[in-house]
Amino acid sequence: MFSCEDVLAELSDYLDNELAEALRKQVEEHMVHCRTCRAVYDSTRKTLRIVTESGSFELSEDVSSRIAASIREKIRAKHANPGDIPRS
Amino acid sequence: MSYIRGALADESQFPTLLDIKSEFGFIPNFYRAQTLRPDLIDAEAGLVSAILVKEGALTRRQKEYIFLVCSADNLSTYCVTAHCEIVRMLGIEGPEPEQIALDHTVSDLPDSEKALLDLAVKLNNRPREVISADIDELRAHGFADEHILEMVIMVGLAKFANFVAFGLGTVPDFDASNVMRQLGLAPSSTRSEKKLNPLKDTTTPINDEDVDLVSRTRSGDLDAFDELVRRHQPRIYRTLVAIVRNPEEAEDGLQNVFLSAFQHIGSFQGNSKFLTWLTRIAINEATGRRRTRKEMESFGETSVDDVPFRPRDVTAWGANPEDLYSRAQLRQKVEQALLTLPAKYRVVVMLRDLEQFTAEETAQVLEITIPALKSRLLRGRLMLREALAPTMGKRAANV
Numbered sequence: 001m002f003s004c005e006d007v008l009a010e011l012s013d014y015l016d017n018e019l020a021e022a023l024r025k026q027v028e029e030h031m032v033h034c035r036t037c038r039a040v041y042d043s044t045r046k047t048l049r050i051v052t053e054s055g056s057f058e059l060s061e062d063v064s065s066r067i068a069a070s071i072r073e074k075i076r077a078k079h080a081n082p083g084d085i086p087r088s
Numbered sequence: 089m090s091y092i093r094g095a096l097a098d099e100s101q102f103p104t105l106l107d108i109k110s111e112f113g114f115i116p117n118f119y120r121a122q123t124l125r126p127d128l129i130d131a132e133a134g135l136v137s138a139i140l141v142k143e144g145a146l147t148r149r150q151k152e153y154i155f156l157v158c159s160a161d162n163l164s165t166y167c168v169t170a171h172c173e174i175v176r177m178l179g180i181e182g183p184e185p186e187q188i189a190l191d192h193t194v195s196d197l198p199d200s201e202k203a204l205l206d207l208a209v210k211l212n213n214r215p216r217e218v219i220s221a222d223i224d225e226l227r228a229h230g231f232a233d234e235h236i237l238e239m240v241i242m243v244g245l246a247k248f249a250n251f252v253a254f255g256l257g258t259v260p261d262f263d264a265s266n267v268m269r270q271l272g273l274a275p276s277s278t279r280s281e282k283k284l285n286p287l288k289d290t291t292t293p294i295n296d297e298d299v300d301l302v303s304r305t306r307s308g309d310l311d312a313f314d315e316l317v318r319r320h321q322p323r324i325y326r327t328l329v330a331i332v333r334n335p336e337e338a339e340d341g342l343q344n345v346f347l348s349a350f351q352h353i354g355s356f357q358g359n360s361k362f363l364t365w366l367t368r369i370a371i372n373e374a375t376g377r378r379r380t381r382k383e384m385e386s387f388g389e390t391s392v393d394d395v396p397f398r399p400r401d402v403t404a405w406g407a408n409p410e411d412l413y414s415r416a417q418l419r420q421k422v423e424q425a426l427l428t429l430p431a432k433y434r435v436v437v438m439l440r441d442l443e444q445f446t447a448e449e450t451a452q453v454l455e456i457t458i459p460a461l462k463s464r465l466l467r468g469r470l471m472l473r474e475a476l477a478p479t480m481g482k483r484a485a486n487v
Contacts, residue, residue: 012466
């Protein structure tokens with residue numbers, strides 16, 4: 001019988017759908033009866049959804065363009081010097 | 089399955105084989121190849137039981153690792169494959185067994201265990217060069233004579249098993265292609281360092297959407313590189329933030345990463361995706377910046393916290409807690425929560441859950457094993473959940 005610690009140890013793999021069938025069943029059987037593990041599982045699942053969809057640390061359009069332009073300028077300056085052309 | 093024919097009788101007539109099957113779940117071809125002499129199988133199984141299985145001074149893990157390093161040194165694909173699986177079946181914790189077989193010196197084993205394995209390899213390879221100073225060195229590492237005796241006998245057992253497997257032409261019980269590649273017995277990508285690559289399928293073609301742009305850049309098409317910059321800037325920026333923790337500094341680092349990538353694009357060999365390669369450059373850039381700031385907290389260290397993280401706030405969350413906030417508020421809360429995580433957990437959560445790298449890709453760019461990655465990911469995700477709980481739980485909804 002899986003304990004709360006056992007479920008917690010497998011939680012990440014369970015969320016990623018990477019648990020073997022037998023382990024997955026054990027986790028699910030435990031959660032049927034354990035409100036705490038159910039709450040932790042559900043809130044962790046929602047945490048991942050929120051993080052993935054949050055657009056956190058998005059580079060603003062103007063910063064992105066400014067840096068891209070600077071990179072562009074620098075590699076063209078290097079390219080003007082034939083010794084600096086990258087070759088495989 | 090081997091060079092000589094075994095007895096035609098079925099396995100139920102060999103009680104020792106049935107015992108082995110019940111212990112490991114399979115009958116090794118090593119024993120199947122010897123069924124002409126059941127008495128010898130019994131004797132060998134007794135030997136294995138007394139030396140390897142029975143509890144002694146060395147742990148089972150130490151004994152399995154001795155077996156692995158010697159078998160790998162003797163290039164016994166059969167024994168390495170079998171015992172990598174056995175280590176996994178036994179749930180022995182530690183580095184990937186293939187890493188031990190390939191090169192234990194670059195694994196994260198304690199120095200004392202490395203010294204034990206070093207001497208096992210020396211005895212296996214250059215037995216006449218073993219001197220009493222070698223034994224003293226193990227004693228200095230805290231090993232008692234019982235440990236040393238067991239190590240010596242384990243080396244003997246490995247030699248015995250390896251040579252029997254060679255002589256009988258025993259076919260591996262499990263897919264041996266990975267082990268053979270690692271031991272250099274099968275075609276492989278060039279490998280300068282004997283470090284196990286966490287990305288399993290190094291020989292399968294990599295589906296990389298950037299391959300055309302990379303090749304055009306190499307032939308001098310600068311617009312192609314502009315497109316690579318446009319495509320990957322957002323993700324590289326997030327990788328930098330994940331490590332340096334400071335958005336302004338990440339912006340500064342961004343330009344260096346792409347200039348360095350342009351400079352070295354000739355050395356990109358296509359063994360990984362271009363983005364993976366680029367992310368490695370970003371990690372180096374960010375690590376350098378942390379070092380300059382003398383931040384001692386390491387995100388690359390391989391140690392794992394012994395005590396499991398326990399969730400404290402276990403209030404249930406509503407169906408859509410994100411609806412409590414505007415998009416901008418939500419983004420700010422997530423960013424704040426991510427920045428509270430210690431670096432080594434923040435990096436894995438951001439690469440895996442924000443940037444959506446696969447587990448294999450994340451392990452590869454951080455140069456850690458999959459088990460180490462998974463352990464950090466679990467803890468990082470639980471810490472992040474805890475950091476968000478006060479603002480996402482039902483109590484927050486009622487405020």
